[in-house]
Amino acid sequence: MSTDKKILSLLSDNAKYTNEDIARMLGVKKEEVDSRIADLEGQGIIRKYTTLVDWSRFDDAYVSALIELRVTPQPSDGFESIARKVMKYDEVETVYLMSGGYDLCAIVTGHTFQEVAMFVAKELAPMKEVISTATHFVLKRYKELNVDLCGNISDDREKMSF
Amino acid sequence: MINYDKILNPTVKDIKPSGIRKYFDIVEEMDNVISLGVGEPDFATPWHICSAGVHSLENGHTKYTSNRGRKELREELARFMERKYRLTYDPMEEILVTVGGSEAIDAAIRALVQPGDEVLIVEPSFVCYEPITRLAGGIPVSLKTRAEDNFKLTPEALKEKITDKTKLLIFPFPCNPTGAVMRREDLEGIAAVLRDTNVMVLSDEVYAELTFGDRKHVSIAELEGMKERTVIAGGFSKTYSMTGWRLGYACGPAPVLLQITKIHQFAIMCAPTTSQYAAIEALKNGDEDIKKMRNEYDLRRRFIVDRFREIGMDCFEPEGAFYAFPSIKKFGMSSDEFCKQLLMAERVALIPGSAFGESGEGHVRASYCYSIEHLKEAAQRVQNFVSKL
Numbered sequence: 001m002s003t004d005k006k007i008l009s010l011l012s013d014n015a016k017y018t019n020e021d022i023a024r025m026l027g028v029k030k031e032e033v034d035s036r037i038a039d040l041e042g043q044g045i046i047r048k049y050t051t052l053v054d055w056s057r058f059d060d061a062y063v064s065a066l067i068e069l070r071v072t073p074q075p076s077d078g079f080e081s082i083a084r085k086v087m088k089y090d091e092v093e094t095v096y097l098m099s100g101g102y103d104l105c106a107i108v109t110g111h112t113f114q115e116v117a118m119f120v121a122k123e124l125a126p127m128k129e130v131i132s133t134a135t136h137f138v139l140k141r142y143k144e145l146n147v148d149l150c151g152n153i154s155d156d157r158e159k160m161s162f
Numbered sequence: 163m164i165n166y167d168k169i170l171n172p173t174v175k176d177i178k179p180s181g182i183r184k185y186f187d188i189v190e191e192m193d194n195v196i197s198l199g200v201g202e203p204d205f206a207t208p209w210h211i212c213s214a215g216v217h218s219l220e221n222g223h224t225k226y227t228s229n230r231g232r233k234e235l236r237e238e239l240a241r242f243m244e245r246k247y248r249l250t251y252d253p254m255e256e257i258l259v260t261v262g263g264s265e266a267i268d269a270a271i272r273a274l275v276q277p278g279d280e281v282l283i284v285e286p287s288f289v290c291y292e293p294i295t296r297l298a299g300g301i302p303v304s305l306k307t308r309a310e311d312n313f314k315l316t317p318e319a320l321k322e323k324i325t326d327k328t329k330l331l332i333f334p335f336p337c338n339p340t341g342a343v344m345r346r347e348d349l350e351g352i353a354a355v356l357r358d359t360n361v362m363v364l365s366d367e368v369y370a371e372l373t374f375g376d377r378k379h380v381s382i383a384e385l386e387g388m389k390e391r392t393v394i395a396g397g398f399s400k401t402y403s404m405t406g407w408r409l410g411y412a413c414g415p416a417p418v419l420l421q422i423t424k425i426h427q428f429a430i431m432c433a434p435t436t437s438q439y440a441a442i443e444a445l446k447n448g449d450e451d452i453k454k455m456r457n458e459y460d461l462r463r464r465f466i467v468d469r470f471r472e473i474g475m476d477c478f479e480p481e482g483a484f485y486a487f488p489s490i491k492k493f494g495m496s497s498d499e500f501c502k503q504l505l506m507a508e509r510v511a512l513i514p515g516s517a518f519g520e521s522g523e524g525h526v527r528a529s530y531c532y533s534i535e536h537l538k539e540a541a542q543r544v545q546n547f548v549s550k551l
Contacts, residue, residue, distance in 0.1 A: 010461075014534070021534060024468040025461035160186040160199035160511060162289050162338070 003028065007036055008045070013146075015049040054149050056141065061111040064093070067120055068134040069104040071127075079103060082129045091119050102134070113137060177293045182517040185501065189511045196540045197511040198528040201338065203403040203484070205458075207440070208451040211402060214443030215436045223435055229427040231259025231411070232438045238445035239411055246370075247381045249389065255416040258423050259433045259441075263368040263397030263410035265426065268294050270364050270393045270412055271330070273421040275300035279329035284315050286487075286515060286522030287334045288366070300329070306521035309478050309489060313342035317351035324355070330362050333382060336369040339518045339527035340487045341463075341480020343373055346380045353385040362418070363388070368397040368410070369483040371452050374460050379482070383413075390415055393422070398437075400484075401452060402444045407437040459484050462530040462537060469541035470528070473548050484531050487515065491524040493551050501526060507550075508543035 001009075006026055010017055019037060023030040040046045055062035071082050079097050086106055087095040094107035106124065110116040117135060125133050141149050167175075189195055206212075230236060236253035243249045251257050260266040267290060275281055277299030283291045285304040292302045303323050307313040320331070333352075335344045344352070356363065365382050373379040383392040397410035410433075412422055444451075463480060470477040470488045477488040490500045497514035504510050515522030530537060 017534065021465070021538065024465045025534065027464045027468075155204065157200050157202055157204070159189050159195060159197040160513070161201045162513075162517075 003032075004036055004040060007033065008040065011037075011046065011049075015051070052145050052147055054141070056149075062109070063111065063113055063116050064107060064109045064138045065116045065120075066136045066138065067106040067108055067124060068102040068136070069106060069124065070102045070131040070133075071104060071129045072131060073103075074129065082127070085127065086124065089119075089123060091116075091123075173296060173299075177296065182514070185498075185505075185514075189505065192505070192509065195505070195509045195511050196536065196543060198530070198532065198537070198540050199511045199513050200529050200531055201485075202405040202531060203400060203455065204531045204533070205403040205455055207402065207404050207407070208444075208448065210447060211404070211440045211444045211451075215407075215440035218436055218439030223439060225435065227259075227432045227435050227438055229432055230257070230423060231433055232435075232442070235259055235438050235442050235445075238442055239413070242445050243394075243413060247379070247384055249381060249383055249394075249413070251413045252416070256413055256419050258412045258419055258426060259438060260395075260410045260412055260426060261430055261433050262399060262408045263366065263395045264290060265430065265433075266393075266395035266397075266410050266412035266422075267291070267364065267366060269422045269425040269429070270395060270414075270418075271295055271300070271332075272298050272425055273418060274330050274362055274364075274393075276329070278327065280325060280327040282320070282323055282328060282331045282361075283519075284332060284334055284337070285519035286313075286337075286339055286525075287332075287518055288338045289518065291332045291334075292519075295332075301327070303328075304519060304521065305331075306519075307337075307340070307342065308521070309476075309525075312478060313337060313340035313487070314344055314348050315352060317355045320352060320355050324359065324361060328359070328361050330364055331356070332364045332366065334366040336373055336379070336482020338369065338483050339485050339513070339515065339522065339525075340478070341483050341485050342478075343379070343482040344382070345377065346385075349380060349382050349385055353382065353388050356391065357387045361391070363392040365392050365394045367394050368400050370396065371401045372456060372459060372484060373482045374456070374463060375481060393418055398441050398444060402441075402448050403451075403455060404437075404440070404444065407434070407440060409433055409437040409441050459530065462532070462534060465534055466528060466530045466537050466541065469537070470544075473541065473545045475544075475548065484529060486528045486530060487522075487525050488528065489525050493548070497523055497526050504544065504547050508547045510540050510543045510547070512544075 010022055019033040020030050023033045073079055083095055091108050092106050093109050096105045098105050108116050120133055120135050236257045239257050240251050240253040243251050271294045275298040279300045280303050281295040281300045282303050282305050285306050295302045305319055307315055370379040383389045393412055393414035395412055399405040466486050467477050475488040477486055480486055497516050501512050501514045513527040515525030
């Protein structure tokens with residue numbers, strides 16, 4: 001595995017690793033890690049450092065839904081311009097072009113089911129390219145980004161053993 | 163009233179409960195302790211392996227297996243030994259499935275050692291060899307390894323201790339607690355000393371797959387003339403993160419294995435059936451898991467060794483297992499005292515090197531079976547402690 005790939009894999013696992021930590025783990029100089037990360041950021045390969053939050057454990061309303069959009073592709077650019085239009089909304093967290101039974105998948109977040117449903121009804125469904133929508137609310141997040149969101153974090157080993 | 167003191171076996175009574183147990187108990191009771199004291203992987207057993215165990219239960223495989231272990235498992239073990247170390251063992255007569263590597267070690271020592279036999283034990287090392295040797299009536303003779311030799315066993319040190327009474331050499335590499343490995347060129351010299359003797363080797367290779375760097379583990383049995391005098395004890399615990407499944411194996415010459423199998427047959431019957439099914443899956447499809455975990459340990463290994471050195475502790479480069487074994491000699495206290503003070507002052511738990519034999523004095527064992535964040539916090543606390551000494 002190349003050093004760049006190792007860095008990316010470490011950071012995608014834990015964005016809190018400092019460049020110094022990474023240098024130690026990979027056995028390279030910190031300056032090398034600094035410059036490689038700067039390059040990866042510059043090239044847009046590293047897009048953002050973020051945090052995986054389990055909102056269900058936080059005392060605040062949080063709802064997300066996966067919206068299937070069937071749309072009419074445009075003669076000039078297919079799905080491109082529609083996808084870009086959909087992704088403009090702050091409510092839309094994620095947009096993918098999909099294979100299979102529908103075309104675009106949008107993940108929409110909000111505070112209540114009502115709020116998300118109304119956003120779809122008022123903003124996405126009426127778009128002239130959109131043929132139909134189907135809204136699937138997320139009821140429980142079990143696992144995300146390789147993290148088990150159900151279990152409690154605990155180490156069930158004895159503290160000491162030979 | 164029964165006087166238990168009179169009726170209990172004096173050999174057993176004389177086995178040290180090991181002063182270290184008290185220290186362990188203190189750690190277990192203490193809050194906010196950051197421990198680097200664990201000798202087992204933090205990874206969960208890979209799910210496809212667990213799943214094979216679960217399926218075996220669903221399919222009603224809840225009976226004893228043959229004493230030697232399921233044939234399919236022994237055949238897979240034979241393939242594993244061939245694939246990894248180019249060692250050919252007959253699954254019918256030269257492989258036994260045991261309850262952890264520990265049972266393989268125990269039964270091998272008991273099958274070989276008679277009262278009065280001398281057993282050479284490389285030190286510092288895992289704590290079980292000496293008591294088991296004593297229980298068999300053997301006389302433990304320690305072969306001290308030194309940081310200057312990268313904790314490798316030298317042919318000279320070995321030669322010096324061989325007598326007419328020497329029956330067995332216990333050869334634990336990669337080594338817990340030092341992290342030392344014996345590369346092929348190191349093994350050549352050892353094999354040269356042993357070839358013309360009747361000394362058998364018990365090669366404890368439970369950490370074999372956790373050998374770092376570009377070169378793989380070499381078993382002493384791979385060297386010319388050594389297979390016939392070597393029993394390998396191996397296990398699934400460290401290799402596949404399966405400590406709780408309690409499964410290991412012994413490979414060796416048929417006449418020796420026959421006797422080891424007798425002990426196993428009467429003491430244990432057979433290794434747990436569910437675990438055997440899981441182990442078949444591990445051997446068939448687990449090579450990638452080994453690689454993934456090894457890479458992860460390797461990151462942690464570099465991290466912790468680098469931190470210890472930065473703190474100013476001399477730390478020998480461990481090339482196997484999952485322990486660092488830094489020296490604390492410059493701080494002018496015993497490893498026991500160092501660990502106790504560190505625990506009280508900063509609530510970090512390490513294991514004193516002296517727990518692994520006299521020659522471990524002057525060092526402490528730090529396991530790196532922990533997340534980087536955990537290691538980072540522990541290292542910071544050790545630094546706080548050491549900077550005040």
